[in-house]
Amino acid sequence: xxxxxxxxxxxxxxxxxxxxxxxxxxxxxxxxxxxxxxxxxxxxxxxxxxxxxxxxxxxxxxxxxxxxxxxxxxxxxxxxxxxxxxxxxxxxxxxxxxxxxxxxxxxxxxxxxxxxxxxxxxxxxxxxxxxxxxxxxxxxxxxxxxxxxxxxxxxxxxxxxx
Amino acid sequence: xxxxxxxxxxxxxxxxxxxxxxxxxxxxxxxxxxxxxxxxxxxxxxxxxxxxxxxxxxxxxxxxxxxxxxxxxxxxxxxxxxxxxxxxxxxxxxxxxxxxxxxxxxxxxxxxxxxxxxxxxxxxxxxxxxxxxxxxxxxxxxxxxxxxxxxxxxxxxxxxxxxxxxxxxxxxxxxxxxxxxxxxxxxxxxxxxxxxxxxxxxxxxxxxxxxxxxxxxxxxxxxxxxxxxxxxxxxxxxxxxxxxxxxxxxxxxxxxxxxxxxxxxxxxxxxxxxxxxxxxxxxxxxxxxxxxxxxxxxxxxxxxxxxxxxxxxxxxxxxxxxxxxxxxxxxxxxxxxxxxxxxxxxxxxxxxxxxxxxxxx
Numbered sequence: 001x002x003x004x005x006x007x008x009x010x011x012x013x014x015x016x017x018x019x020x021x022x023x024x025x026x027x028x029x030x031x032x033x034x035x036x037x038x039x040x041x042x043x044x045x046x047x048x049x050x051x052x053x054x055x056x057x058x059x060x061x062x063x064x065x066x067x068x069x070x071x072x073x074x075x076x077x078x079x080x081x082x083x084x085x086x087x088x089x090x091x092x093x094x095x096x097x098x099x100x101x102x103x104x105x106x107x108x109x110x111x112x113x114x115x116x117x118x119x120x121x122x123x124x125x126x127x128x129x130x131x132x133x134x135x136x137x138x139x140x141x142x143x144x145x146x147x148x149x150x151x152x153x154x155x156x157x158x159x160x161x162x
Numbered sequence: 163x164x165x166x167x168x169x170x171x172x173x174x175x176x177x178x179x180x181x182x183x184x185x186x187x188x189x190x191x192x193x194x195x196x197x198x199x200x201x202x203x204x205x206x207x208x209x210x211x212x213x214x215x216x217x218x219x220x221x222x223x224x225x226x227x228x229x230x231x232x233x234x235x236x237x238x239x240x241x242x243x244x245x246x247x248x249x250x251x252x253x254x255x256x257x258x259x260x261x262x263x264x265x266x267x268x269x270x271x272x273x274x275x276x277x278x279x280x281x282x283x284x285x286x287x288x289x290x291x292x293x294x295x296x297x298x299x300x301x302x303x304x305x306x307x308x309x310x311x312x313x314x315x316x317x318x319x320x321x322x323x324x325x326x327x328x329x330x331x332x333x334x335x336x337x338x339x340x341x342x343x344x345x346x347x348x349x350x351x352x353x354x355x356x357x358x359x360x361x362x363x364x365x366x367x368x369x370x371x372x373x374x375x376x377x378x379x380x381x382x383x384x385x386x387x388x389x390x391x392x393x394x395x396x397x398x399x400x401x402x403x404x405x406x407x408x409x410x411x412x413x414x415x416x417x418x419x420x421x422x423x424x425x426x427x428x429x430x431x432x433x434x435x436x437x438x439x440x441x442x443x444x445x446x447x448x449x450x451x452x453x454x455x456x457x458x459x460x461x462x463x464x465x466x467x468x469x470x471x472x473x474x475x476x477x478x479x480x481x482x483x484x485x486x487x488x489x490x491x492x493x494x495x496x497x498x499x500x501x502x503x504x505x506x507x508x509x510x511x512x513x514x515x516x517x518x519x520x521x522x523x
Contacts, residue, residue, distance in 0.1 A: 004271060011274045014256035014290050 009153040012146065016074045020143040024070030024084055027135035028063050031091070034128035035059045037121065038099060055098050062087065066136070073143035076150050081143025088136030091129050099125045164226050164239075164316035164349045165191050166212065172220035173207050173373075181207045183373045185221070192347045198360040199370035199396070205353045206321055208370075212351060213242050213319050225316065241310035242319040245326060247302045249294040249309075255281075256290040259308045273312075280311040283345065284338070300331040307342065320352040324359065336362060357397055361385065369393050391440060391515040394508055400445045400469065400485045406512065407441045409434045414441060417476030419454045421504065430520055431509065439518065442508035445469070445487035452503025456484055458494040468492040470500065 035055070066087055072080025102117040117125075166189040173182040182204040189195050197205035210216040212223060214235030223231045230238055249258050256277055263273040281287045284304040294302055303323055310318055320339070324332045340363055343350055354360055360367050361381040369376045369384060369392075377389040388394035394402045407414040407421075409431045414421045421441075423431065431439070446467075454474060462469040468488050473481035486502050494500060509518040 007271045007274055010278075011270060014254065014274075014277075015270075 009149060012076070012150045012153070017076055017143060017146050018074065020081065020084075020139040020146070021070045021074035023135045023139035023142070024066050024073060027084075027087070027091070027132045027139065028066045030128050030132035030135060031059060031062055031066070034125055034132060037128060038102070038125045040121065051098055051101060058094075062090070070139070073139055073147075076143070076147045078144060078147035078151075081140045081147055083140075084136045084143060085140035088133045088140060091133035091136060095126050095129050099129070165189060165224075166317060166349065166351075167224040167227075168208075168212070168221070169224070170221035171208065171211060171218060171223065173204070173211060173216060174219040181373050182211070185375055187368060187375075187378065189349060189351065192349055194343050194350045194352065194363060194365045195368060196352045196354060196360040196364035196366075197368045197370060198354055198357060199376075201355060203370040204373040205355075205368075205370050209242075209319055209321055209351055209353045212317075213240055214238050215242075238317075239315050240317040240319055241313050241315040242321065243303075243306045243310050243323045245322040247294070247306045247326075249302060249305055251294055254291050254293055255286060255297070255305050255308075258294065258305055259290075259312050262309065262313055276312045276314075277308075280308040283311065283342065284308050298331070299327045300335050303327065303335055304338065307339070311342075311346070316349065318348050318350040320350065322354055323352075324354070324356070332359075339363060357399065361397070367397075369396060371396075387517070387519070388442075388508065389517050391442075391510050394442050394510070394517070398444055400487065402442045402444050402508070403484050404510075405441045405443075405474075405482060406438055408438050409436065411435065414439075416441075416482075417478050417480060418474035418482050421453065421507075426520075427507070427509075430518060434511075434518070438512050440510040440512055440515075442510060443504045444506065444508075445485045447504065447506040448486040448488065448502045449505055450488055450492075450500060450502060452501055454502050454504065456486065456500050456502055457481075458496060458498040458500060460496060461492065461494040463491055463493075465491075468494075470494060472500070 038055070039052075065083070069080040069084045069087065073084060099117070099122055103115075103119075103122040105116040106113050107116060108114075166187075168185055168187040168189075171182060171185040172180065174180045185204075185208055187195070197208060199205050207216060211218050214230075214233060214237075218231050221231075222229055225238065250261065253261065259277045259280060260273045263276065277290075278287070281290055284307060286301065286304055286308060289297060289301060289305075294305065297305065303326075306323070323339070324335055327335060336359060339352075343363075352359075352363060361384075364381055366378060367381055367384050368378050371392050377384055377393045379387075384393055384397045388397060391404070395404070405416055405418075407416040412423055412428060414423060414431075456470065456472040457475055458470055458472045460471045462471075466489070468491060470486040470488060470492070472484055472486070474484055476482060486500075488502070492500075510516065511518055
């Protein structure tokens, strides 16, 4: 192990994993942008569906879990890093639930058919979800990598001491 | 490190109160200077002027020959340690120590090495992940010192860094500062009102009162040859005893006692014959078995020494308070009379309060 790498690893003993933590927080920001954009679809009675209710609850849960995970990965807790990867996968999966359903749906009011979600809005909400997912994946991957590096380094220190 | 030159420094506040008058001092590279004096004497103001935290009203400040009188604090390459530590509560010890270097955008690996080196010097390696609130007062002060060390400044400034610590910690931290100075051989300016700190730490002491420098010298010079009554009374614990006496030819006389003068003292006090002067005697410069009768008021046994508080009874019934530090263990009772001898005397002009010294001393 060269000196630079050793110092970089040693530094991790005293510094937080801010990159992962900040990425996790950024994923929350993109998620907020997502639900602000998606709830603009209020054409007819489609808006008041069970799907929307579940979506609201999930958004709240996602923000809570992402925030807790950001604190976890900040302290190199590998479990939280895996959890962020799962949250990222969840964000991708969501594209095929609410936005896709809304995009495919239409409502007829006074014999005129309207699409629930315009293409422009659909693209926007998918973009927010993708960015949120990318942040979660980034935070998770970096978190797993750094946590492993740190635990290996700490184990080597313990070995030296022993 | 650095030489500092303080030339005719004055500090006048906006409300026209003058805190420092004509302060002159040459600090040599690696020297440990302690500014000492009672509260409000201008010592902290002087230090803050050096740090750049107070504007200099008059005079010049030079660092290694370069005029930094008007330079902002950030450009002076000095690090200051405050009495209240000034640590960031939400940061760990490591982050607190690294903070100033992070602001300078130094390489994180270099910062890491510097922080670890400083922590090693100060014995903080095991505390690096802790927050300040988890540390004792002494440890927090060491963190504050560590934050100064990592910057590798030209000059270290300490503003009463031990005042918030209890007596035991103060002693331990004082020794650490002394070791730190020896290890870094850095130029240090240290402000305190505690004469013990001043005497134990300083290469040279600057004694101040009411904004004026009273004396600059080594700790021994200030203790042994104080330049005036203020320095004589301020340096030394218990403080020096003072008596107004009249110079009468071969002796000093007052209402309570009469002391014979030796040839040297006679020559020194010849200009004061027939006049009143102030006689100063340190409690530790007394011994049992002399001509001065002391009526004991209280007796404190300190182990090696006994501190006797009492009065010299004047002929006219007045009482002159006196404190004697006698070598050995004595059990005097209140009201007992003990005879003491003055082993070393200091003489002061009553009008000017300056020490009376032979020419060339």
